[in-house]
Amino acid sequence: MIKHINVPLNKEEYSKLEAGDYVYLTGIIYSARDAAHKRMQQCLDNNEELPFDIKDQIIYYMGPSPAREGKVIGSAGPTTAGRMDKYTPKLLDLGLGAMIGKGKRSADVMNAIVRNGSVYFAAVGGAGALLSKAIVGSEVVAYDDLGTEAVRKLEVKDFPVIVVADSKGNCLYK
Amino acid sequence: MREINVACVRDAVSEMCIRINHVLSEDMQCALKNAVACEKSELGKQILSQLEENLVVAEEEMIPICQDTGMAVIFMEIGQDVHFTDGNLEDAINEGVRKGYVEGFLRKSVVDDPLIRNNTKDNTPAVIHYSVVPGNKVKITISPKGFGSENMSRVFMLKPADGIEGVKNAILTAVKDAGPNACPPMVIGVGIGGTFEKCALMAKHVLTREAGKHSDIEYVKELETEMLKKINELGIGPAGLGGNVTALAVNIETYPTHIAGLPVAINICCHVNRHISREI
Numbered sequence: 001m002i003k004h005i006n007v008p009l010n011k012e013e014y015s016k017l018e019a020g021d022y023v024y025l026t027g028i029i030y031s032a033r034d035a036a037h038k039r040m041q042q043c044l045d046n047n048e049e050l051p052f053d054i055k056d057q058i059i060y061y062m063g064p065s066p067a068r069e070g071k072v073i074g075s076a077g078p079t080t081a082g083r084m085d086k087y088t089p090k091l092l093d094l095g096l097g098a099m100i101g102k103g104k105r106s107a108d109v110m111n112a113i114v115r116n117g118s119v120y121f122a123a124v125g126g127a128g129a130l131l132s133k134a135i136v137g138s139e140v141v142a143y144d145d146l147g148t149e150a151v152r153k154l155e156v157k158d159f160p161v162i163v164v165a166d167s168k169g170n171c172l173y174k
Numbered sequence: 175m176r177e178i179n180v181a182c183v184r185d186a187v188s189e190m191c192i193r194i195n196h197v198l199s200e201d202m203q204c205a206l207k208n209a210v211a212c213e214k215s216e217l218g219k220q221i222l223s224q225l226e227e228n229l230v231v232a233e234e235e236m237i238p239i240c241q242d243t244g245m246a247v248i249f250m251e252i253g254q255d256v257h258f259t260d261g262n263l264e265d266a267i268n269e270g271v272r273k274g275y276v277e278g279f280l281r282k283s284v285v286d287d288p289l290i291r292n293n294t295k296d297n298t299p300a301v302i303h304y305s306v307v308p309g310n311k312v313k314i315t316i317s318p319k320g321f322g323s324e325n326m327s328r329v330f331m332l333k334p335a336d337g338i339e340g341v342k343n344a345i346l347t348a349v350k351d352a353g354p355n356a357c358p359p360m361v362i363g364v365g366i367g368g369t370f371e372k373c374a375l376m377a378k379h380v381l382t383r384e385a386g387k388h389s390d391i392e393y394v395k396e397l398e399t400e401m402l403k404k405i406n407e408l409g410i411g412p413a414g415l416g417g418n419v420t421a422l423a424v425n426i427e428t429y430p431t432h433i434a435g436l437p438v439a440i441n442i443c444c445h446v447n448r449h450i451s452r453e454i
């Protein structure tokens with residue numbers, strides 16, 4: 001089913017999405033990948049606050065190429081989600097709403113998605129130029145020193161994703 | 175003896191890095207076009223069309239095809255009658271990578287140490303493979319390699335008794351495990367024979383072969399065709415969401431090996447299989 005939704009949603013609404021839904025996201029999402037996740041985990045280990053409130057938010061596993069002059073962002077497609085599996089269940093339990101990436105997740109992550117009524121979206125890997133056109137705003141909000149791996153607050157308009165894993169435990173990948 | 179100023183190499187490397195991250199070679203564009211026609215799944219077709227559209231946007235607006243502009247893998251075939259002047263060749267190659275990645279707005283994806291992991295901020299160093307060949311020319315081939323697919327690559331040290339069936343199994347296992355992580359449709363580079371490192375190097379190098387071109391060795395050509403068919407029967411499909419186009423090409427290179435061994439390396443590449451060559 002094709003759906004247009006404004007994000008972030010709340011958990012109740014995320015859990016209504018079903019594996020196979022083709023969804024256009026409009027609103028705010030955050031980018032974070034390996035190094036940012038490592039630092040967020042360190043924050044949690046030290047009982048410090050995360051650099052942004054993750055409640056109901058969507059994390060996009062993505063590290064863009066630099067923006068050319070006049071552009072909001074460079075190429076901006078998904079990276080492999082599985083590398084974040086170690087950190088994800090904890091973030092979901094703390095209220096993270098959903099994730100966008102590509103590729104398989106661990107059993108722990110799949111369980112955490114069901115437990116929390118969350119959802120895992122895939123964006124098409126290797127379509128970074130095209131996907132960048134759906135990003136209309138970008139601002140580094142944490143870990144600027146990490147360069148491409150910094151956390152960015154992204155404003156998206158009709159950003160195309162597919163629900164791969166839903167809150168009922170369905171998964172499109174075989 | 176022909177003299178070549180290393181600045182020529184630097185400038186060529188820089189230009190090639192920028193070009194290949196924005197415009198795929200014709201063979202790959204063609205392979206993708208054929209894939210759209212072959213794919214039977216509706217969603218698969220839609221994804222492949224997006225990939226085609228992505229190539230158009232990338233070239234027209236100079237946005238890299240993929241945000242992972244890779245670690246620069248460079249093959250240098252150096253004629254034995256060449257003498258490089260005005261500097262160190264390896265420094266010039268890395269300077270070219272630095273220039274290309276910084277001036278070309280390409281992503282800097284290289285860390286200085288595998289465990290300490292500080293970004294070098296200019297995508298250097300490159301991974302450089304040299305070979306000395308007859309003549310007085312220099313051929314530079316660059317293939318920036320993304321790691322979504324690189325991470326799914328494998329080396330199997332098979333036994334001679336495993337034979338060709340063992341090789342087929344190894345390839346299918348690697349591709350199945352790679353699944354959606356490697357941004358299918360993939361291009362599969364396979365090295366068979368040699369030693370542990372030789373088969374891996376062949377698997378990498380053969381990815382730079384034109385998609386659609388086959389090995390000159392008859393049985394290897396047949397194996398390429400058979401494996402492409404078998405891989406596409408796995409049903410992984412575009413983006414791993416199901417379909418009959420899982421790979422665009424299977425390229426295999428072989429080399430003599432030891433009486434006791436049958437090394438096989440599978441270097442998985444995504445549909446953004448970037449390769450560009452230039453002769454100086």
Ligand code: SF4
Nearest residue numbers: 126240320322357444
């Ligand atoms: S595997 Fe290839 S297409 Fe996918 S993100 Fe990496 S470089 Fe891009």
